[in-house]
Amino acid sequence: MGAAGAALSTIARGANVTPSGVVGLTCSMAGVSGIISQGEDGAVLDPSFRWHIGSNTKAMTAALYARMVDLGRCRWAASVPSLFPTIASHPAWADIRIEELLSHSAGLTDTFIDGRWLDARRADAKSAREQRRDLVERVLGVAPPESRGVYRYGNLNYVMVGAAIEQAISVTWEEGMQSEVFATLRIAEAGFGAPPRTGPWGREASGSKLKPIDPSLGEADNPAVLWPSGGVHISASGYAQFLASYLHGGPSLVRPTTLKHLLTPAEPDLGYAGGWSLDGPSASPASRLTHDGSNTLWFASAIIDRKSGRGCAALTNCGGERGAAITQRIIKRISLTSPRA
Numbered sequence: 001m002g003a004a005g006a007a008l009s010t011i012a013r014g015a016n017v018t019p020s021g022v023v024g025l026t027c028s029m030a031g032v033s034g035i036i037s038q039g040e041d042g043a044v045l046d047p048s049f050r051w052h053i054g055s056n057t058k059a060m061t062a063a064l065y066a067r068m069v070d071l072g073r074c075r076w077a078a079s080v081p082s083l084f085p086t087i088a089s090h091p092a093w094a095d096i097r098i099e100e101l102l103s104h105s106a107g108l109t110d111t112f113i114d115g116r117w118l119d120a121r122r123a124d125a126k127s128a129r130e131q132r133r134d135l136v137e138r139v140l141g142v143a144p145p146e147s148r149g150v151y152r153y154g155n156l157n158y159v160m161v162g163a164a165i166e167q168a169i170s171v172t173w174e175e176g177m178q179s180e181v182f183a184t185l186r187i188a189e190a191g192f193g194a195p196p197r198t199g200p201w202g203r204e205a206s207g208s209k210l211k212p213i214d215p216s217l218g219e220a221d222n223p224a225v226l227w228p229s230g231g232v233h234i235s236a237s238g239y240a241q242f243l244a245s246y247l248h249g250g251p252s253l254v255r256p257t258t259l260k261h262l263l264t265p266a267e268p269d270l271g272y273a274g275g276w277s278l279d280g281p282s283a284s285p286a287s288r289l290t291h292d293g294s295n296t297l298w299f300a301s302a303i304i305d306r307k308s309g310r311g312c313a314a315l316t317n318c319g320g321e322r323g324a325a326i327t328q329r330i331i332k333r334i335s336l337t338s339p340r341a
Helices: 054-070 098-102 115-123 128-140 155-169 173-182 224-230 236-244 256-262 320-333
Strands: 021-028 031-039 050-052 190-192 203-206 209-212 232-235 276-279 288-293 299-305 310-316
Touching: 021 236, 021 320, 031 236, 031 320, 054 098, 054 155, 054 173, 054 224, 054 232, 054 236, 054 256, 054 288, 054 299, 098 155, 115 224, 128 155, 128 173, 128 224, 155 173, 155 224, 173 190, 173 224, 232 236, 236 299, 236 310, 299 320, 310 320
Parallel strands: none
Antiparallel strands: 021 031, 021 310, 050 232, 190 232, 203 209, 276 288, 288 299, 299 310
């Protein structure tokens, strides 16, 4: 990837080309501490541009649930059937808890998600909220397909959490995210689905070339039903602000005791909780949080070192292995200087 557009400062708006590149960011408990924008082939990267973070959205959905716990709208240890009192559930779900969905250990995987299912959801005239409820009915109508208590990563876990939030607060997951996460953290440049056409477009690998995909096309992102598991786009500074909320003394989103519970896996050896892979001592909360996300057209990598009080991330409009390599190169460049816990 060319480095012709490297910059740290204000970048001109209004480019007539679709900008491509990568943005790196660092944060501390005070919020944003640095942003590096690197455009391809001279592309300009406006600080307000939004980047799709894929599965790194899961941490935001988990944080929203935790905030609802603090506000008395949701609760820890709730059984999955109790989250959806009007939906009949298979007996096997009876005592599976919300924490197990948040740790990918409820036995739920993405078994029926394929191209045909995705296309059907895009064509469905029902709202995203209605589609999520339909999905919950389908999931709860049968036993979980995998063994409970074993880590099995699956997007449906977080779609279920998003639907549970909608059931509890009587507004859409999107509305709850805007009012309780983005507004609370004063993040103005964030939304859902493919980012606006005025900024970078996600790119599809076609051999050795990358093809920009128009954000107005359905293929530019997964259908809205799946957004609680991977549908947020956000500016670099906004994402830094969100990451800083996990640091002691950073912008407050949830109470410290709530955050500790959120970052505690359902079983001690699972290594995943609250939308994060956990590194460090087994005592909760883990000292180091990591996650990667991609909708195949974008890639996001994030690290939070809670011991040193710093975090960093890299975001690019390129998915797959190429996107992962780009973000890792930037992460190394702006890597945390304190030793791992």
